[in-house]
Amino acid sequence: MRTPIIAGNWKMFKTAGEAVSFVNEVKGKAEIAGVESVICAPFTALPALAEAVKGTSLKIGAQNMHWEESGAYTGEISGPMLQDLGVHYVIIGHSERRAYFAETDETVNKKVHAAFKYGITPIICVGEKLEEREAGQTKEVCRVQTEAALQGLTAEQAAQAVIAYEPIWAIGTGKSSTAEDANEVISYIRERVAAVFGQETADKIRIQYGGSVKPSNIREFMQQPDIDGALVGGASLEAASYIQLVEGAK
Ligand SMILES: O=C(CO)COP(=O)(O)O
Numbered sequence: 581m582r583t584p585i586i587a588g589n590w591k592m593f594k595t596a597g598e599a600v601s602f603v604n605e606v607k608g609k610a611e612i613a614g615v616e617s618v619i620c621a622p623f624t625a626l627p628a629l630a631e632a633v634k635g636t637s638l639k640i641g642a643q644n645m646h647w648e649e650s651g652a653y654t655g656e657i658s659g660p661m662l663q664d665l666g667v668h669y670v671i672i673g674h675s676e677r678r679a680y681f682a683e684t685d686e687t688v689n690k691k692v693h694a695a696f697k698y699g700i701t702p703i704i705c706v707g708e709k710l711e712e713r714e715a716g717q718t719k720e721v722c723r724v725q726t727e728a729a730l731q732g733l734t735a736e737q738a739a740q741a742v743i744a745y746e747p748i749w750a751i752g753t754g755k756s757s758t759a760e761d762a763n764e765v766i767s768y769i770r771e772r773v774a775a776v777f778g779q780e781t782a783d784k785i786r787i788q789y790g791g792s793v794k795p796s797n798i799r800e801f802m803q804q805p806d807i808d809g810a811l812v813g814g815a816s817l818e819a820a821s822y823i824q825l826v827e828g829a830k
Contacts, residue, residue, distance in 0.1 A: 582786050584802065584829040585742060585809035587618035587641060587703060588816025589671060589790075590625075599625035603632040605819035610826040611637045616809075617826050619816075620671050620703070623657055630665045641669030641703065644677060647690035659698030670695050671811070673729060674705045675748045685728035692729055696737050703742045703811065704729045705790070706769070710749035718747070719768050726769050727776060735777040739784035743769060744811040750791025752813060759797075762789040763804035770806055795821055798828035 594602070599621050610617045620641035621629050629640045646656040662670060672695065673688035688704065695702040706725035708718045722745065730738050745766050750756050757765075766787045774782035789801050790811035801807050809829055815821045 582784065582808045583614065583616055585616040585618060585786055585788060586798075586822075586826050586829045587620055587669065587671075587742075587744075587788065587809070587811050588822055588825075589620045589643065589674070589811055589813050590622065590817060591643070591676070591813055592622060593817055594621065594625055596625045596628040599629050600632045602819055602822075603629065603636075603638065606638070606823055607636055609823045612826055612830055615826055615829045617822075618669050618703075620669065626662070626665050626667060630667070639668040640666070641671060642667050642700075643671045643674065645670050645672075645691055645694065645700070647687070647694040649694075659694045659700060662700055663698040667700055669703055669742070670700050671744075672702045672704050673725070675707055675746060675751060679748075685725060688725075688729045689731050692741070693732065696733070696740075701740060701742060703744055703788070705744045705746050705811070707744075707746040707748050707791070713747065713749060718765055722765055722769055723772050726772055730773070730776065733777075735781045738773065738777045739781045742786045742788060742809075744788040744790045745769060746790035746811060748791075752792070754792050756792035756794075756797055757789070759789075759800040759804050759807070762801060763806050766804075767806040793825070795824035795828060798825050802829050 618639045672691045677683040692702045708721040770782045786808040788809040788811045793810040793812045794815045
């Protein structure tokens with residue numbers, strides 16, 4: 581049985597103070613047995629968040645990291661820095677980072693390896709652009725991105741990773757994929773994981789859907805057999821909505 585995982589991706593929203601207020605509002609309510617609740621916050625909010633979630637089952641995540649342990653990389657944050665804060669998850673290869681910050685399949689793979697090295701679980705984002713979808717390339721794009729991201733991992737590491745299938749045309753647009761379509765792509769990603777790492781790993785790896793997930797549609801996605809949770813942007817920013825998302829994953 582795979583434990584459902586709801587992860588909020590706050591993107592470039594919320595100060596440290598706002599993040600702590602959020603945790604105080606969701607504490608207890610977004611802690612539901614059998615569902616993992618994660619908040620992926622800006623770096624500046626992580627130290628305060630790490631304190632705020634102490635004694636709760638809420639987990640915290642970063643939204644990026646560098647693959648090197650340290651060095652002359654102005655503006656970057658490394659795995660040991662996140663590990664030191666007690667960060668559990670890190671989003672890697674989000675489409676916004678691929679589009680605006682030159683993230684490639686190669687850097688995604690390096691970051692995935694670095695995350696495991698420092699005991700942080702990567703949430704690896706894959707997904708097609710609108711023109712790729714229209715050209716019938718959705719599965720191929722997801723296959724290439726998934727295989728590249730997981731390259732060189734052991735089967736045990738791959739089993740622990742989380743993949744987020746986020747069709748780019750569905751992000752922040754209010755246009756979500758249908759639950760059936762999302763399940764079909766996610767089921768295909770799982771097949772590819774099985775082809776590379778074996779069925780046991782494919783049965784364990786958790787694959788989320790992301791893209792305009794809201795309290796009103798979370799249940800439809802969660803009812804699909806291959807969808808193990810959601811990576812949520814806009815609808816994760818309000819405490820009441822985040823609580824409903826976690827409740828909807830049960
Ligand atoms: O990019 C996303 C999560 O990583 C999805 O964002 P929205 O939920 O705002 O569409």
